[in-house]
Amino acid sequence: MGDVKEMGRIDAASLGKVAVLLGGRSAEREVSLMSGQGVLAALRSKGVDAHPFDPAERPMDDLRREGFARCFIALHGRYGEDGTVQGALELLGIPYTGPGVMASSVAMDKLMTKRIWLAEGLPTPAWRQVRSPAETRAAFEVLGLPMIVKPVREGSTIGLTKVTSADQCEAAYALAAGQDPMVMCEQFIAGDEVTCPVLGTGADARALPVIRIVAPDGNYDYQNKYFTDDTQYLVPCGLPEGEEAAIQALALAAYRALDCRGWARADVMIDAVSRKPWLLEINTSPGMTGHSLVPMSARATGLSYEDLCLGVLAAASLDNTEGAQAAV
Structure with a gap:
């Protein structure tokens, strides 16, 4: 993607007609609409010929029929x-932003992500896949108090419960299973909650500043993520010397293990006692709302929201470049 300082020097006209894909059919539609409108305004402010496109309302083939050059x-x-x-x-x-097909698919599946990270020797909290309230209660006996119960293929903490007693297991399972038939239980790590964005591809990928998240009562849920101003986001993160660099290195390793490209954001918990960082998940299409974290981290490097959007767009690519040439 080039150096941060180069992102604002990209020739907008060279990017062609651009579709900003927003909305969609997921449980995160509302947040996606906010992200997309922010990106759309930013790209237009930089002179990009950008247009909104909601795949929930229009067939994807309209993108080719209407001559979009990238998404x-x-x-x-x-x-x-x-x-x-x-x-x-x-x-x-049509080239698009962010990781390719396989990386996106794997990163959305928290179980597959954890299996790959463990195979690469990267730390992630213990877990159990569960298929019933009884298995959830059994996982609780193994993973300890408290425990996180969440859908495997959902984001933004939707369907997530922090279980503190065994009698909560049935309701927690039902909530998660209502979002996804695949449900997992995860060991809870008490300590600092941080996140680290990564920009770029391969050897050129680099980690941005770490953000420390301080949510009301330690509850960084859907409401506190997007719709309140009570959560604190600390950049600089204020972590002890050396910890930020270690987390940046871990985020880069997690990103490369899944073969991500373009951009993503790794979420990490730091054990309050041992200070060991633990990878939770990686987001391959990070939020771009007024409360979102990648723009906050980028600003700490002197990169504006508008230039961040332009740089991410300029790095749009395809897994199959031969297919791109054949489709033109």
Whole structure:
């Protein structure tokens, strides 16, 4: 993607007609609409010929019929962040922002993500996949108090419960299973909650400043993420010396292990006692709302929201470049 200082020097006209994909059909539609409108305004302010495009309301083939040269994916959750839209764009031969089909699909599946990270020797909290309230209660006996119960293929803490007693297991399972038939229980790590964006591809990928998140009562849920001003986001993060660099290195390793490109954001918990960082998940289509974290981190490097959007768009690509040439 080039150096941060180069992002504001991109020739907007060279990017062609751009579709900002927003909305979609997932449980995160409302947030995606906010992200997409922000990105759309930012790109237009930089002179990009950008247009909104909601895949829930229009067939994807309209993108080719209407001559779009590239897409900025501002979709979140299923049908936007899970490889499905990426696959459609590969078939259409239209470059798009963020990781490719496989990386997007794997990152959306928290179980597959954890299996790959463990295979690469990267730390992630213990977990159990569960298929019933009884299995959830059994996981509680193994993973301890408290425990996180969440859908495997959902984001933004939707369907997530922090279980503090065994009698909460049935309701927690039902809430998660209402979002996704695949449900997981995860060991809770008490300590600092942080996030670290990554920009770029391969050897050129780099981690941005770490953000420390201080939510009301330690509850960084859907409401506190997007719709209140009570959560504190600390940049600089104020972590002890050396910890930020270690988390940046971990985020980069997690990003590369999944073969991500373009951009993503890794979420990490730091154990309050041992100070060991633990990878929770990686977001391959990060939020771009007024409360979102990647723009906050980018600003700390001197990169504006508008230039961030322009740089991410300029890095749009395809997994299959031969397919792109054939489709033109």
